[in-house]
Amino acid sequence: MARIDYYFATISPFTYLAGTRLEEIADKHGYTITYKPLDILGLFSRTGGTPPGERHPNRQEYRLQDLRRTADMAGLPLNVKPAFFPTNPAPSSYAIIAAQAAGGGDLGGLVHGIGRACWAEEKNIAEDDVIRDVLSAHGFDPKLADSGLLTGAETYARNLEDAVAAGVFGAPFYITNDDQRFWGQDRLDQLDWALGRA
Numbered sequence: 001m002a003r004i005d006y007y008f009a010t011i012s013p014f015t016y017l018a019g020t021r022l023e024e025i026a027d028k029h030g031y032t033i034t035y036k037p038l039d040i041l042g043l044f045s046r047t048g049g050t051p052p053g054e055r056h057p058n059r060q061e062y063r064l065q066d067l068r069r070t071a072d073m074a075g076l077p078l079n080v081k082p083a084f085f086p087t088n089p090a091p092s093s094y095a096i097i098a099a100q101a102a103g104g105g106d107l108g109g110l111v112h113g114i115g116r117a118c119w120a121e122e123k124n125i126a127e128d129d130v131i132r133d134v135l136s137a138h139g140f141d142p143k144l145a146d147s148g149l150l151t152g153a154e155t156y157a158r159n160l161e162d163a164v165a166a167g168v169f170g171a172p173f174y175i176t177n178d179d180q181r182f183w184g185q186d187r188l189d190q191l192d193w194a195l196g197r198a
Contacts, residue, residue, distance in 0.1 A: 003176070007175070008035070013078070014171065015185070016115025025188060038171070092126070092134075093156050109139075132145045
């Protein structure tokens with residue numbers, strides 16, 4: 001079946017700003033999505049990227065302007081300097097991995113909800129209570145935040161290896177099963193166009 005591998009970081013503002021457009025595009029063209037949360041700092045170190053806080057001040061200031069514009073255009077609330085950033089993205093990533101395995105809820109909504117908790121609601125997405133609330137709000141058992149931690153950790157590490165092998169270097173990153181690659185939520189229109197030609 002036609003598939004999109006979706007590599008993302010739960011702590012990434014651009015993952016949040018993608019909203020649920022990926023899910024709408026995949027549904028429109030009959031594609032499934034495999035969600036692959038990963039360690040973005042690990043990805044940067046493996047592929048030549050620089051964490052935001054270590055970038056030149058010119059790049060940091062541009063990033064803040066870009067985030068504000070992108071949020072306004074998308075109609076999404078955003079605090080460009082949230083209270084809990086950076087924070088540990090692993091617990092929320094493990095929960096998404098467990099939710100994908102369990103099924104039964106809105107996985108795209110869950111990913112977006114975790115991003116919204118960080119970037120719009122001033123919540124710490126490393127805290128179990130926050131993760132449980134977002135799981136529950138999107139139709140998943142909140143106990144998934146506490147289960148499958150070993151599997152979650154193993155899958156999270158494997159997602160990073162898969163990403164590097166597949167040519168990923170940032171997040172969000174979308175790869176179709178015919179190896180068309182799209183980096184950033186601002187390339188979703190290109191993904192939509194490409195799937196329409198497939």
